[in-house]
Each structure stands twice: as structure tokens, then as C-alpha cells.
Amino acid sequence: MSRTDKNSGQKFYNCTVGKDNGGCSYFKWIPFDFEESKFQGVAKFEMLERLRESKENKDLLMTLYRESEHKIDHLKGLLKDVEIERDQLKHRLAMVEEKEKGLKIMVYDLLLVLAF
Numbered sequence: 001m002s003r004t005d006k007n008s009g010q011k012f013y014n015c016t017v018g019k020d021n022g023g024c025s026y027f028k029w030i031p032f033d034f035e036e037s038k039f040q041g042v043a044k045f046e047m048l049e050r051l052r053e054s055k056e057n058k059d060l061l062m063t064l065y066r067e068s069e070h071k072i073d074h075l076k077g078l079l080k081d082v083e084i085e086r087d088q089l090k091h092r093l094a095m096v097e098e099k100e101k102g103l104k105i106m107v108y109d110l111l112l113v114l115a116f
Contacts, residue, residue: 013043015050026050 002010007029015026026047 013047015047 002008002012011030013026013028013030028043028046030043
């Protein structure tokens with residue numbers, strides 16, 4: 001949103017990624033009377049087209065993509081570890097519940113023996 005006196009409050013889209021190296025230098029005002037949601041789609045499409053054309057941006061996007069794949073793999077590994085730990089805890093809980101059940105039966109049996 002513009003903060004200048006001349007265009008105060010006027011919305012616009014811009015991209016200055018790699019401008020000095022021939023990258024994106026996109027700028028477009030959003031008309032006041034234009035339905036913003038339709039314009040956003042057009043502006044995003046135009047901006048993405050310009051970004052895709054830049055070799056530097058392609059290389060950067062591929063690097064980011066590879067890094068995100070590594071992070072996803074790492075998170076999958078962590079999730080697997082948590083799932084294994086969860087299953088172990090479920091098993092331990094079931095064992096404790098069985099012991100508790102057995103102890104309750106023994107206590108009831110002892111109370112019955114003592115009552116007679």
C-alpha cells in the first residue's frame with residue numbers, strides 16, 4: 001500500500017527480486033474500482049511468469065526445493081521416531097493396566113479371605 005502523499009492508501013503489486021541483475025522488476029497499481037480478487041489472480045500470474053523467466057530465480061527455487069525436500073525427509077524421520085515411541089508407550093500402558101487389574105483381583109481375594 002502506498003504511503004506517499006500523492007497515492008496514499010493506493011494498493012499495488014510489485015516485485016524487486018534480483019532487479020539489479022536483470023531479475024523481476026514488476027509493478028502494477030490496483031485500480032480502486034477493480035474487484036481485488038480477480039486482479040490478484042492476474043497480478044500473481046504475471047509476477048510468477050516474470051520470476052520463472054529469470055535463471056537466477058530458477059536456480060534459487062531449485063535450491064529451496066531441494067532444501068525443503070531434505071527438511072521433509074528429516075521431519076518424516078522424526079515423525080517415525082515419535083510413532084515408535086508412542087507404540088512403545090501404548091504397550092507399556094497396556095502392561096501396567098494388566099498388572100493393576102491383577103493387583104485389584106488379589107486385593108479383593110485377600111479381603112474375601114479375611115472376611116471369612
